[in-house]
Amino acid sequence: MTETLLVVGVLIACFVAYNIGGATTGPAFGPAVGADAISKVTAAALMSVCFFAGAWTLGRRVVDTxxxxLLAEPxxxxxxxxxxxxxxxxxxxxVGNLSGAPASTSMTAVGAIVGLGVAADSVDWSVVGEIALWWLVSPAVGFWVSVMLGRYCYPLIDRVFAIDQTDGPLVVLERTGPLVRPALGPNxxxxxxxGTLVVVAIGCLMAxxxxxxxxxxxxxxxxxxxxxGMNVGILVGSAAVAVGAFTIARRTMETLGNDITDLPLTAAIVVAVVSSTIVVALSAAGIPASFVVIATMSIVGLGWGQATRTFTVADAVRGRANPRVSVGALTSDEDAPTVGDPAMAGEGATSGIGEESAEDLPDSSELFDPSTTVRVVAMQNLVPLAATVGSYATFEVLFFG
Known part of the structure; x- marks a missing residue:
């Protein structure tokens, strides 16, 4: 009987991991696939390897938590x-897939375990409090870091990481006598x-x-x-994630249909770096972190920073502040004066890096849609709450009642 239950449990765990692979490969490598930097098969392979590396190193700390x-009596x-x-x-x-607003699996997992612990009267509330505190702090950090980047650094980042794609292969193999070496494509x-390597590397960081x-x-x-066992579990979970990456993730990478990869490429890079860095730091401390929640607040912060941008880093270095750029100016189709233009900033001002016309900026609605934001944030909180309450009720009635 125990063997049968274990097989059932492993199959359900594989189902969860399979869906994780399908849901996270798109956000990680969607920009790289969309830019034709790598193929979907290569993206799935990189996702599988990098996910396993993260799981095998820092992931076991979160598994222990x-x-x-979480429970005083494991x-x-x-x-x-x-x-x-x-x-x-x-x-x-x-529920997240059906609603189109992905729920946080980490928050849901913690909620379900806490519901179990309350029913069994075995919750370690100090650990729960520490996790909850970081859940409040980490999205706020992601939000404000993104606000600062969007308000002061976005144009400069856009210029540095913008990729002007050319026709033909990115890399070719050249033969010199008996030796074969890689070289840049003809164009x-x-x-x-x-720039392409940076986009791929950021995808690997997210994975x-x-x-x-x-x-x-x-x-x-x-x-x-x-x-x-821990090692066996990581191997099984990572293998199921790889299957999801090679199968159902192909559609999400093709359509790029998620909150992160719908963004302009530069914005996707900013959100990915900020969110992934925070998640890795929390995982190193054994804190189960929600990439979805942190990324959502990073997107909102980046959009708000762009919509309220006042002056750039280049302006600050020159010791002057440009006039405020309004949301209307960001979304206007008409020609707008150049930020840093002498007519706006005073005589003697010159344009430079980070000083672009408002029409060159991304539409702020691409980065911040209030109605969508409310729906996504609501789902991200309601689903874990429902899991906690449902878990408590289920275990109280069926197991500990």
Missing amino acids: LGDS GVFTLPVSITVLFFVGGALL TTRREFV FSSGTSNVANAIAPLVGSGEL
Whole structure:
């Protein structure tokens, strides 16, 4: 009977990991695939390798937190209990996919385990409080860092990382006698090559951060039950993520249909770097982090920073502040005066890096849509709350009542 339950539990864990692979590969490598920098197969391969690297290194710390530290009595994690918790996590993925507003699997997993702990009277509230505190701090950090980047640095970042794609292959193989070496394509510029490497590297960072945080959502209950070893669980979870990356993720990478990759490429890079860095830092401390929530607030912060941008870093270095750029100016189709133009900034002012016309900036609605933001943030909080309440009710009635 135990073997049968373990097989069922592993299959459910694989289902959760499979969906994680499908849901996170698009945000990680969608920009690179959309820019024709890499193929979907290469993206799936990179996702698989980098996710496993994150899971094997820092991910086990988050597994320990969810499978052991959250409950004062880890023995509560029996196989039937672990399977029930995984049902709630899988249900969150399903609800998020159906609603079009991806729910946080990390928050849902913690909520389901806390519901279990309340029913079993075995919650370690100090650990829960520490996690909750970081859940409040990390989105705020992502928001304000993105506000500053959007308000003062976005044009400069856009110029540095903008990729002017050329026709033909990015890299070719040249033969010199018996030796074969890679070389830039016939039309490829060094700037294009470096920019493409940056986009791919950022995708790898996102995949790594997903491994550090998300592998725990799939395997922590089973590892906590003692029926599945940590190393075996990471291998099984990472393999299921790889299957999801090579199958259902192909559609999301093709359509780029998610909140991050719908952004302009530069904005996607900013959001990815800010969010991934925060997630990796929290995972290193054993804190289950939600990339979805942090990325959402980063998007909102970047959009708000762009919409309220006053002057650029270049202006600050020159010791002058440009007039305020309004939201209307950002979205206007008419010719707008150049930020830093002598007519606006006074005689003697010259244009330079980071000083562009308002019409060159991305439409602020691309970065910040209030109605969409409210819907996404509401779903990200309601689904974990529903999981917590549902978990408590289920375990109270069926297991500990």
